[in-house]
Amino acid sequence: MSPTLIKTKKRAAGALFAVALNQVQIHQTRPVGSAIASDSFSNDRRLWLHDSSALLRPIFRYLEIDSAHWPDLETTATSSHVKNHVGSFLRVLAEENDESSTKLEEQELALSKAVEAMESNISTSREYYERKKEKHRVYAHEWREKFLGNESMAETKKHLQKTEEKDCKSPHPEQAPAASTSEVEEKSFEEAKMIGNRRKVVVLYELLSACLADTPGDDINSKRSLEGYDARHRSALRLLTTWFDIKWIKMEAIEVFISCSAMAVLKQGDGKENENASDDSWEKWKRGGLIGAAAITGGTLMAITGGLAAPAIASGVGALAPTLGTVVPVIGAGGFAAVASAAGSVAGSVAVAASFGAAGAGLSGAKMARRTGSVDEFEFKAIGENHNQGRLAVEIMVAGFVFDEADFVRPWEGENDNMERYALQWESKHLIAVSTAIQDWLTSRIAMEMMKQGAMMTVLSSLLTALALPAALLTLTDIIDSKWSIAVDRSDKAGKLLAEVLVNGLQGNRPVTLVGFSLGARVIFKCLENLAESGHVGIVERVVLLGAPVAIKDEKWEAVRKVVSGRLINAYSTNDWTLGVAFRASLLSQGLAGIEPVDVPGIENVDVTEVIEGHSSYLWGTREILDRLDLDAYYPVFKVTHTKSPDTT
Numbered sequence: 001m002s003p004t005l006i007k008t009k010k011r012a013a014g015a016l017f018a019v020a021l022n023q024v025q026i027h028q029t030r031p032v033g034s035a036i037a038s039d040s041f042s043n044d045r046r047l048w049l050h051d052s053s054a055l056l057r058p059i060f061r062y063l064e065i066d067s068a069h070w071p072d073l074e075t076t077a078t079s080s081h082v083k084n085h086v087g088s089f090l091r092v093l094a095e096e097n098d099e100s101s102t103k104l105e106e107q108e109l110a111l112s113k114a115v116e117a118m119e120s121n122i123s124t125s126r127e128y129y130e131r132k133k134e135k136h137r138v139y140a141h142e143w144r145e146k147f148l149g150n151e152s153m154a155e156t157k158k159h160l161q162k163t164e165e166k167d168c169k170s171p172h173p174e175q176a177p178a179a180s181t182s183e184v185e186e187k188s189f190e191e192a193k194m195i196g197n198r199r200k201v202v203v204l205y206e207l208l209s210a211c212l213a214d215t216p217g218d219d220i221n222s223k224r225s226l227e228g229y230d231a232r233h234r235s236a237l238r239l240l241t242t243w244f245d246i247k248w249i250k251m252e253a254i255e256v257f258i259s260c261s262a263m264a265v266l267k268q269g270d271g272k273e274n275e276n277a278s279d280d281s282w283e284k285w286k287r288g289g290l291i292g293a294a295a296i297t298g299g300t301l302m303a304i305t306g307g308l309a310a311p312a313i314a315s316g317v318g319a320l321a322p323t324l325g326t327v328v329p330v331i332g333a334g335g336f337a338a339v340a341s342a343a344g345s346v347a348g349s350v351a352v353a354a355s356f357g358a359a360g361a362g363l364s365g366a367k368m369a370r371r372t373g374s375v376d377e378f379e380f381k382a383i384g385e386n387h388n389q390g391r392l393a394v395e396i397m398v399a400g401f402v403f404d405e406a407d408f409v410r411p412w413e414g415e416n417d418n419m420e421r422y423a424l425q426w427e428s429k430h431l432i433a434v435s436t437a438i439q440d441w442l443t444s445r446i447a448m449e450m451m452k453q454g455a456m457m458t459v460l461s462s463l464l465t466a467l468a469l470p471a472a473l474l475t476l477t478d479i480i481d482s483k484w485s486i487a488v489d490r491s492d493k494a495g496k497l498l499a500e501v502l503v504n505g506l507q508g509n510r511p512v513t514l515v516g517f518s519l520g521a522r523v524i525f526k527c528l529e530n531l532a533e534s535g536h537v538g539i540v541e542r543v544v545l546l547g548a549p550v551a552i553k554d555e556k557w558e559a560v561r562k563v564v565s566g567r568l569i570n571a572y573s574t575n576d577w578t579l580g581v582a583f584r585a586s587l588l589s590q591g592l593a594g595i596e597p598v599d600v601p602g603i604e605n606v607d608v609t610e611v612i613e614g615h616s617s618y619l620w621g622t623r624e625i626l627d628r629l630d631l632d633a634y635y636p637v638f639k640v641t642h643t644k645s646p647d648t649t
Contacts, residue, residue: 132414140620228509259390400519495526521548552591
């Protein structure tokens with residue numbers, strides 16, 4: 001039997017997940033303190049808990065919760081008394097197993113050890129992180145010296161000195177992500193301290209297994225609505241780890257462990273019936289937890305990962321084979337050892353990928369030019385060392401202010417996370433042209449004179465109030481207007497193409513995090529708009545828009561927010577006059593996300609003025625911003641830097 005929970009604990013785990021799932025949806029759009037009546041809200045078909053969404057009932061079915069209890073659990077999850085319910089469910093999970101459950105205790109221990117070892121395997125060493133950080137510092141210094149002098153101004157420096165005195169907490173209280181009541185904002189619960197780490201790991205393992213499994217059932221409303229790993233499920237698990245007060249990397253280790261387990265099933269089965277099979281294949285495989293679900297669905301689960309089989313994971317699986325075999329006895333230590341052997345070879349990788357229909361798919365190296373008519377370049381570049389290692393989340397990063405092709409990749413290198421990461425290279429000819437045109441003007445005599453006079457902040461203020469532009473700036477708009485217009489048009493079309501890629505599952509049906517700066521942020525926004533229009537939710541988990549040339553008024557911010565299950569961050573710099581001028585005064589009267597907050601509930605607005613001294617700063621400053629945002633956290637974070645190095649603002 002696989003690691004599992006006794007009946008009462010399964011029900012508590014399912015109930016807790018239901019509450020978390022509902023809270024995640026509420027946090028998208030609801031202001032803090034707005035209580036919701038459960039009677040009316042629970043009947044809303046747009047609710048993720050509603051049986052028509054098929055997000056929750058498959059979880060209940062997998063956990064073998066009596067269907068008679070499902071409506072009560074759903075109603076409880078929408079109650080405004082969240083703190084009380086969460087506390088009571090946690091207390092149930094904390095209860096000791098009875099004496100007849102020695103076997104379960106042993107399995108809890110085995111799973112905990114396996115996950116701990118996997119966590120160690122995927123953790124980044126301090127030395128490696130420091131090397132990457134130092135490399136980025138060299139890159140940042142090089143580009144700061146090259147470009148920043150052209151954009152920084154004495155008036156801006158004074159402005160920044162004033163902002164340094166402020167406490168840089170983000171978002172502002174009135175813009176904080178929402179909850180049904182203020183009491184829910186408690187980030188962890190005292191009752192969670194009563195639960196041992198082993199039990200927490202088992203609960204998360206069971207819930208993730210339930211999220212990925214395709215459990216059979218006669219009820220159409222218990223069928224999964226989205227193939228693969230739904231971003232809304234991952235956001236709920238992220239909130240649960242917060243309530244449990246454990247680090248997110250533990251959940252990532254569980255994800256990789258389950259990927260390896262599913263791969264082991266496929267490798268061992270190889271199209272043949274397992275010798276331990278019984279007549280009831282559902283009952284047989286269910287004993288293997290998620291592994292059974294992977295086998296029954298004919299490999300649907302492994303299509304999520306886009307193929308495993310990297311040497312690093314092969315080594316980890318090989319070392320863990322005895323423990324993994326104890327945890328998932330339907331496979332056994334020999335099965336995991338065989339996986340490790342196959343995973344260490346290219347042939348094994350191709351064979352496993354092909355068996356799931358993953359061969360030939362994926363983002364890496366994919367060139368999709370001209371699919372939307374006038375987009376000439378659209379290509380994903382793999383970044384980092386997490387590819388083909390069973391990662392169940394993908395990050396796509398989009399630069400939008402570049403001077404050569406290397407700038408599509410360099411701003412993202414060395415970031416410390418456990419996702420499979422890609423940089424999108426798109427329309428480099430047009431982006432380099434508009435970036436260079438702006439930079440050329442910044443080095444012109446007239447621009448230098450205006451900056452010497454400290455006039456640029458006054459210019460930005462004039463733009464925001466729709467006043468007339470100075471004649472000198474009209475020269476700039478004449479120079480860049482046509483290039484900027486083309487780049488904006490291409491970014492909108494690239495956004496549509498990115499949405500197509502995600503809908504078609506080239507990322508492997510895994511939750512996606514999207515991060516972009518400048519016109520790259522606009523690509524992402526337009527991608528989200530297209531997803532909203534086509535009704536595709538559950539794909540995107542988190543989004544960071546940095547210096548986004550996106551109007552606030554007359555854009556579909558509310559609709560966009562609803563297709564992002566987790567945090568949607570608008571990072572803006574109040575002194576980015578370059579972006580303001582490029583975007584044109586006629587549009588600035590509608591507001592501009594890159595230089596001011598977006599007043600839409602659920603948008604996390606972050607003032608990064610102290611990091612971004614000019615629009616080109618995003619090339620080297622994005623890494624620091626992402627570090628401060630701590631995207632692994634469920635709740636809004638923007639870490640304050642209390643000390644300053646001589647060359648930073």
